[in-house]
Structures are given as C-alpha cells and as structure tokens.
Amino acid sequence: MKRSELVKVTEFLQQYRKISSIQRVDDSVLKIFFDSGLPLFVDLSRNDSYMFIKEDFKRAKLYNAPFDIILNKRFSNGKIESIEVEEGNRILRLCVLASSSYKAMRTVLQLEFTGRNTNAIIVDEEEVVLEAMRHIDASVSFRSVKVGEVLEKLPPRELKEKPFVLEGSLEDYLKEAYQKRLHVRLHDLKIQKKAQLEKKIAKLVEMMHSLDN
Numbered sequence: 001m002k003r004s005e006l007v008k009v010t011e012f013l014q015q016y017r018k019i020s021s022i023q024r025v026d027d028s029v030l031k032i033f034f035d036s037g038l039p040l041f042v043d044l045s046r047n048d049s050y051m052f053i054k055e056d057f058k059r060a061k062l063y064n065a066p067f068d069i070i071l072n073k074r075f076s077n078g079k080i081e082s083i084e085v086e087e088g089n090r091i092l093r094l095c096v097l098a099s100s101s102y103k104a105m106r107t108v109l110q111l112e113f114t115g116r117n118t119n120a121i122i123v124d125e126e127e128v129v130l131e132a133m134r135h136i137d138a139s140v141s142f143r144s145v146k147v148g149e150v151l152e153k154l155p156p157r158e159l160k161e162k163p164f165v166l167e168g169s170l171e172d173y174l175k176e177a178y179q180k181r182l183h184v185r186l187h188d189l190k191i192q193k194k195a196q197l198e199k200k201i202a203k204l205v206e207m208m209h210s211l212d213n
C-alpha cells in the first residue's frame with residue numbers, strides 16, 4: 001500500500017472518536033469498527049498489504065492468541081487520541097486511551113505496510129512491545145520485534161511512488177480494492193490449476209505411449 005493511500009485513509013478515519021470493536025478475522029486480516037460506521041479491514045499479508053471494506057466478509061475462525069487477547073483488551077471501546085502516518089514510512093499509528101478498573105491505559109497499534117516485514121505491533125506509552133502479529137528475530141531482520149523490548153523506530157526514507165489520485169469517494173475506493181485483488185487472485189488460481197492439469201495430462205499421455213499395443 002502506498003504511503004499516499006495511507007494518508008488519505010488516515011484523513012478519512014480522523015472523523016471518528018472511538019473504536020467500537022477490533023478483532024482478527026483471518027490469519028493476516030484485522031476487522032475494525034470505528035464508531036458506528038462500516039467495518040474497515042486491514043490485510044497485512046506479506047508483499048500485498050492493503051485496506052478494504054467488505055460488508056459480508058466471513059471470519060475464517062476464532063483467534064485467541066496472546067496478540068488477539070491484548071488487541072481486544074486494549075482497543076475495543078477505546079477512545080481515539082490520534083491517528084497518523086509516520087513521515088517517510090508506510091506506517092500508520094493508531095493511539096487509543098482505554099479505561100481499566102483502576103487507570104487509563106494509552107496504547108498504540110502500529111500497522112506497518114512495509115512489504116516483506118508487514119506487521120501489526122501493539123506498544124505501550126514507552127514504546128515497549130506488548131504483542132505483535134508476527135514476532136521477528138534479529139537474525140532475520142535488522143530490527144527485532146519481541147515482547148518486552150522497546151520497538152526500534154524505522155528510519156524515514158525517500159519513497160518512490162506514483163502519485164495517488166482518488167477518483168470518487170474513499171469508501172467506494174476501499175470497496176473496489178477488495179474486488180480488484182479478488183479478481184487477480186482468481187486469475188492467478190486459474191493459471192495455476194490449468195498448469196497442474198496440463199502436467200497431469202502430459203504424464204498420462206507419456207504413460208499411455210509406454211504401454212504395449
């Protein structure tokens with residue numbers, strides 16, 4: 001997802017004051033209800049992360065990992081303090097204030113649309129990682145993402161992107177985003193299945209020719 005797209009979505013979300021509910025509905029997909037509006041889905045698949053709106057999206061299964069528990073506890077019914085995109089990065093930071101039985105907890109959900117290392121990371125006021133969709137070890141990346149450690153900031157960089165031109169409403173754009181990717185995935189799946197069938201046919205023909213007359 002382009003940074004300019006993230007900025008547009010952020011500007012749209014700044015009208016809301018509360019997160020009614022948030023949950024994971026697929027391995028890499030979050031569903032967020034802002035106030036009483038339509039649900040916003042955040043797909044954090046590696047190398048193809050984006051946001052979309054889909055009214056009849058079905059949850060794959062019930063997720064109850066530590067990440068999901070903290071996500072629900074810290075962000076459901078939370079008051080939005082700020083929504084911003086980091087300068088020089090494809091990172092959206094959603095800061096929420098949630099009231100517990102004894103004190104208010106300020107928490108940040110950091111959504112990173114950074115290609116191979118795309119991630120959703122929950123940090124506290126001190127930028128200490130509480131949980132993450134993907135835990136990343138220092139052996140596979142220059143920045144580790146581990147519970148209990150301070151999250152190192154990604155340095156800003158010059159992003160070479162084509163200008164993003166929004167035609168129509170952002171809501172329509174987010175609805176079309178899902179349909180476009182669904183079309184591409186179906187096309188790729190057809191090519192894959194066709195190749196598999198052709199391989200099987202070639203193998204059967206070869207076996208047939210090897211039989212005695």
